[in-house]
Every structure is written in structure tokens, then in C-alpha cells.
Amino acid sequence: MTAAAPAPRGRAASRGRIDKRQAILDAAFTVFANRGYAGACMEEIAEVAGVAKHTVYNHLGDKESLFHAAMEAAGSAVMAENLALAEQLTVDQSAVASTAGGQADPVRTRLEDVGRLLLHQCCDPRSWALRRLLHAEITRFPDLLEAVWGRGADRLRQTLADRMARLSLAGLLRPCDPVEAAEQFLALLTGPMEARSQLGTRPVPDAERELVAHAAVSTFLRAYRDAAPGASPSPSSLPATA
Amino acid sequence: MTAAAPAPRGRAASRGRIDKRQAILDAAFTVFANRGYAGACMEEIAEVAGVAKHTVYNHLGDKESLFHAAMEAAGSAVMAENLALAEQLTVDQSAVASTAGGQADPVRTRLEDVGRLLLHQCCDPRSWALRRLLHAEITRFPDLLEAVWGRGADRLRQTLADRMARLSLAGLLRPCDPVEAAEQFLALLTGPMEARSQLGTRPVPDAERELVAHAAVSTFLRAYRDAAPGASPSPSSLPATA
């Protein structure tokens, strides 16, 4: 593994360092997630990472720093995924035009796709672990919010709000406060999952998540699509919710 | 201290016992909320409760039992309050009738009242502490969910669903799945608070909570009040649908 070719010394070395650092961060997140901050012990983290106890200290300082670093790493990974998803919430005009008068409902489809994916990510074990640790330690480490969400949560909402604004401008949603729309869209999606997944301790079947996503989008569209004459969101979807 | 009057021995004594037990439970919840389960120490709990360390053991057993008991006590208190609120979600017919054609919108008003109060309780420091501890320790104490929500969360949703069903039957809401309606109503209310209160570490001003409640109810009504052809969700059009 250390190499097909001898390779430039410096790079090989720092690559080793980086790998080890990453291994420690991963191990730390796993152990913290399992035991909580206070319950986690450095020894186990080192063990899981496959390094000596002191190596952990060399790389990432004391327990508190390690915790911050591990949370930040996990946080930015999760956030990046969420943002990437949110950015996919676009509906190109051609799709709309081409289906005018037909059965398809490209807005609904797109929302449901994005919703389903967001929900999928939110129910990811790592996401739940992150959220649980955040809740658990937020009072003792108030900086965590900034470190983990790092404007990320807000950015998610803002990104969604951007898309909502565009949809609204395009006449695909009624005029509305896009930030509020984003906030409520997220609430309708993720709100029900807390109870359904029992705070992340029960794996939610795909089908159930789809149901929730579908219901969220239906309600959202009912509320946010201009209730023009005959504007029941789309006849075909009604029976499912009712 | 309890000796001011001789008093019926038995009762005085057990009253003292009960008081002490309650004091310990309260102290335990406070300390656990501040330090987390692993970080809390029995000594501090005893200190806060004003009893000797060993007395804690006498009354409530070891740390784990104490934690369960404290969480259960706090949980049922919070749940009781929430249930009481949910049960208030009724709209008497006379009110509806008497305002027919007028400006008032008793359904909206009622929903907003209940929503505002639910939000108020959800933002209570004790509620947040409970939720944080639940998130924090759920993986290590899976029984907590049952002990704390004790079907309570579900009961809240069911109670709300009952009310929704009645409103729907009364024609005040469109035909719908009342459980889903309850779930989404709660989601629209409480979902936004997580970010806004920064996981309960930022006190949310009353005005902001009202805004959220108002927005939630508006969206909820747009989606759940029958959008008859040409039905704009504005309050003035309600009588027509009812």
C-alpha cells in the first residue's frame, strides 16, 4: 500500500499523516456517537483508529479538540451532501411546457425527488448520530453549532429558498415568502421523521419515507401553488393522501 | 424540621419521604440536564437536593435507575401539559355559525391559539432539556423513549388527530387523513423552532413564536381547507366552503 513506486518522499509521508488523521477522526466520531462525549474514552478511539493513544493527542490535541474536529468533519460532510441535493431543485421550462395540459406534473415530481433524497440523507445513521451528539452536547459546547452547521443549516434553507423564489417567479408556485416556503417544506419533510424513526433508533423503511415525502409535497403544493380554478394539485395524487 | 407538630406520624413521615423523593428527582433532572448522563455525578445531585449522597441511593437506587426515574417524571409532566393543550383544540358550532359571513375565522383563531401555546411549551427550557437528554442517551437507554414519551408523543398526535377528524367531519376542514393532518400540523409548528432556537440554546422571543405559529396555521389551512374551485384561502371565503 505504501506504494507501487517509491514516490516523492514528502507526498508519501504527508499522505500517511493525512490518512491517519482521517482514521482518527472517523474513529472518534464513531465512538463519540456510541458513547457520548463524556462516556467516550480516548483509549477506545485510539483502538478503533488503530493507533497508539498518544498518537491521537499528537494529531488532534485533547479530548475536547478532538471532539470539535470530529464533529466538524462529520458536519461538513453531511452538510455538503444536503446542499448538493437542495441545488438540484430546479424545473426547466421545457419540461413544464411540454407537459402542459397533460398528466405529468414536473414541479411535483421534482419536489418529490428532492424530498425523497433529502429524507434519505436525514435518516442516514450518520446524520442521526450527528444530530444526537449536537443535541447532547450543545449546552456544554455552544460553539458546536457554528462548527457543525457552520451556517450550513442556514445555507440549506437559503439555497432552498432560492429555488423556491425561482419557481415562484416562473409562476410554478404562487407568490410567497421563499424563506418561509423553504422552512415549511423542510418542516413538512423532516418533522414527521423524528417520531417515526424514534429519534433515529429505528430504521425507517424506504416505503415509509416515500409516503412522508409524498404527503409533504402534496400539502406543500396545496398551500403554495396558486389555487387557480380547478387547482387541486393534481387529481391523480389526491386519492393517495385521502 | 418536619417536627413542628407531632402530627399523625405515618402521614407526616411519608409526606417527608415523598417530598425528599421529589426533591431528589428534581435535582437529578437539573443536574443531568446540565452535565449529561455520564458527566453528572451523584454527589452534585445529592448536594442540589440537599440530602446526603447515600440517601439518594436509598430512595432511588443507582445512577441508572435514578436517571430513568428523573426522565420519566419530567417526561410525564411535559406530556401532560401538551396533551391538555391538544385537547383544547375544539371549535364549537355556535361560534362558527355566529360568524358566518363575518370577518372572524374561528377555526383559524383556534388553531393559532393552540399552536401558539404548544410552541410556547415546546420552547420551555425544561422541554428542551428533556429533548436534549433524550437525543443524547437514546442509544444507550432505548427504554427511555417508552418511559418518557410513554406513548405520550403518540398520544399527542392521536389526540390532535381526533380533533382534526372532528373538524373535518364538521366541514371545517376538507376530508383528509386526520393522523397525517395532525402530524403535519405539528411539523409546521415545531419544525422551524429547532433552527430558530438553536437547539434550545437561544431564547426565542414571543413575537417570533407567534410569527411561526401564524405561518404554520396559514399554510395548514391553505392545504387542509377545501380548496373549492376558485377558493382563495382568504378568511373571507370560508363561509362559502362551510
Added chain:
Amino acid sequence: MTAAAPAPRGRAASRGRIDKRQAILDAAFTVFANRGYAGACMEEIAEVAGVAKHTVYNHLGDKESLFHAAMEAAGSAVMAENLALAEQLTVDQSAVASTAGGQADPVRTRLEDVGRLLLHQCCDPRSWALRRLLHAEITRFPDLLEAVWGRGADRLRQTLADRMARLSLAGLLRPCDPVEAAEQFLALLTGPMEARSQLGTRPVPDAERELVAHAAVSTFLRAYRDAAPGASPSPSSLPATA
């Protein structure tokens, strides 16, 4: 040991506590003396004291507090002994008078007695241990000086100065600054011991200490007894000066 008779509860209990506390302090001083502050370990102290490690913490707090307490205890014991000695430096007039014209020299005798005893105490292993620890840790614990000497060293010098002043007033020493006299008397006594005992690591035989005491007193008297014209400092001439 804890008692022939059951004895009054309270007293027996606190006596036990006090004994244990004292045992810990003694053990601590011993271990600190052997290993130095940083080199000493709480475990060994507990072992030597015959208690559990945590009991040490219960009684005397952390390592630093324990160190202070142990040093203070040892210091005041040593200081008390020294002061008691210094106070013995008196020459009653009758003794002086009754020996007039004779061979005896009560001032010299008294000084030598006190000097010998002071030297004896200064060479005590405990005294050396105390002095060594003081030197060793004074830069890291500047408060130690106050805690250990606690005006004690100064009080020793002052007490000696008092005696010197009386001797001077009585005409047994020439007029002089009594504080300076005391300081130099101590210097002549103890100064040579540092090298001779190799900083306290070599036991100094009694005979050698006596020699030093004798030399110190001789030099002191030569300098501090009025050198009247023609006064050779030889003992035989003493009566003439007195």
C-alpha cells in the same frame, strides 16, 4: 487502639479522623522528602499512610494542597523547636556574679549550650528535608516561605536578638546592634554545616558539631565582647572584662 472503652461517639470519631489526617501528613512529608514534589506520587503517599488513595483527597485535597499542608506542618514543628531553644539563651546575674574572678565563663557556656542544641536541631534529618524541599520548590510555590517559615525564621532571629540585647544591656556583650549580632551568631553556627554535612546527606558526628559550635562561639565572643585595652580574648582574661 481505637479504644478500651466505646467512649463518647463524637470524640472517638473525630479522633480517628485526626489521627488519619496526621498519618497522611506525615506520610506525605516523608514521600515528598524522598522523591521531591513532582516525583512523589499520591499512590505511594496513600500507601505509606495506610489509607486508600482517595482518602488522601478527601482529607487534604489535591497534590498541591497536600504539599502545602505537609510542609506547613513540618515547618511549624521545626520552628517551634528552634524558638524554644532560642528562648533559653539567658544568663542569670547570680551565675555571673558567683563566678567573678573564677575560671568559669557563664556567657560562653550558655552560648555554647544553645549553639550546640541549635546545631543539633539544624542537622536533624527532618530539618534538612524541610530545607531541601523549600529550596527545591520555592520558585514554583512562592507561598511556601510564608507557610513554612511563617515569620518563624524571622521570629527566631528576633528572639535571639532579644537575648542579645539583654546580654548587651547587662554588660555581658559590648554595645551592638542585637539583630545583626543574632544574624551573625546564627551564620557562624549554621553556615559551616552546609558544606560539612554535604547539604544534609552526610550525618555529622556530635564531636564535629561541638567543634563548630565552639569555634562559632569563640569568634562571636571575640567580636562581641568588649575588647578592652590589652584584652586578649583568652578565657583567662574574661573575668576582667565582666
Added chain:
Amino acid sequence: MTAAAPAPRGRAASRGRIDKRQAILDAAFTVFANRGYAGACMEEIAEVAGVAKHTVYNHLGDKESLFHAAMEAAGSAVMAENLALAEQLTVDQSAVASTAGGQADPVRTRLEDVGRLLLHQCCDPRSWALRRLLHAEITRFPDLLEAVWGRGADRLRQTLADRMARLSLAGLLRPCDPVEAAEQFLALLTGPMEARSQLGTRPVPDAERELVAHAAVSTFLRAYRDAAPGASPSPSSLPATA
């Protein structure tokens, strides 16, 4: 840095080695003085010396060897200074003769000069640090005495004794045991400084040191100059002491 001139390689290199070795020794002494032996850590020493940790091991072996070397280096430096001073204690006959019957007192002057300088060196921070470390570690490293004083302390006393003997032979001091005279001269000089400088933690003003030196010499001369008729040490100095 060493590259200004190509320079004979061998010499430049070993010069570099020597410089580095010296830098490590200096750093070690500083750190040991600040933290004590057990409290010092190799890392800090390396840091202060500006080299990598392992370089310290390469040059000077393990912690114990390093300590010995650092103490020995500091010790011989201090000792050399002291010896150089002691050797200056000479009074040339011409000076004595030329001032016979006059006011000047060349013996006193010389003793005071030397005393003042010795005291100055004894109060040097490095001297105190050395003495403190010696006291601190003497029981764990009995060889230190030999390594640091390396017969140095004794040599100081012997050198002083030589001078005393010469003075005595020259009739400038009364007949006496020169070793004892040297010992007591040193005791009178340095004895008082321990308390006055608070074991070296308080900087003693020049004036105070001069006072001590003056008093020491006065007492020494009273005791060691033949108390021939009118032999009060020097009229001018009396008022000061009296």
C-alpha cells in the same frame, strides 16, 4: 549560517556540534532550574535549545545524563568565578607599610572588596538556581555534589584559607587556624543572605549586600585581628556598627 566561508570543513562542523551541545546544556539548565528535575520535560529543553527532541538524545544521552552534564557545566562556571575571586584576596606589603599610622586600613578594604564581590556572585540568579537544584536533587543524585562542587566548594575554602594563612603570617591577622578563619569568613558573608534574599527569590539590592559585607568584615576583623592595645578595628567604622 555556518556557510559564510567554506572554511575547513572539519573545524566548522565540530564548531557547530560544540555550539549545539552548549546550547542544549544551557537550555537544559534553564529548564531544570524552572521546573525541577522531575518536572522538566525533554521536549521543552529541545524547544528552548532550538533543536529536535532526538538531537538532545544524540548529544547528551538520556535525561539523567543530561541533568548531570548541565549541572556540571553550570557548577564549574560558577565555581571558576568564585575561585578567581578568592584568589584576589591579597594585600601587598607596600600598601600596608605606606599607610602605617594613617587612616586607611588595607586589610579591611581588601576583605570588603572580596566579600562584596563574593556576595555579588552568590546572589546571582544562576548561583541560586544551581544551589536550589543541588538541594532539590541531592538525595536522588548523590554524585551531584562531586560533579558540581567537584571539590570546588572545598577548593574555595582552601584557597581562602591560603590567603588567610598569608595574612596571618604577615601579622595582619592574629595567629589562627586559617581553614576555620576561611570557613567563618564565608559563613559571616553568605549566611545572612539566605533569609534576606528569601532563598534567592527576592533580588537583594546592592546597598543591602554591601551592608552585609561590611558587617561581616567588621566582625571578622574584630575576632581575627589581634586585639592589641587600641585595636578597635578602625575607628571610622565603629559608629556604623555600634
Added chain:
DNA sequence: AATGAATGAGGATTCATTCAT
């Protein structure tokens, strides 16, 4: 020769729990 990473042992401290009163 010099460096930086890695290690394993050891020590201070905290804590849940038990005993004696």
C-alpha cells in the same frame, strides 16, 4: 547527524458505590 512520528508506561484525579455509626 538530524528530524518528526509513534509508543507504552505511569500518575493525578474523579466517581459510583459500600460500611460503620
Added chain:
DNA sequence: TATGAATGAATCCTCATTCAT
């Protein structure tokens, strides 16, 4: 029953020292 003292296990962290480059 209530208490305060005592315990032993467990945990974070530091340090002297070695290895690979």
C-alpha cells in the same frame, strides 16, 4: 432511616524513549 468516611476502578493526559526517513 440518614449520614459521612472509605474504597477501587476507570479516565485523561504527560513523558521519556525509540523508529523510520
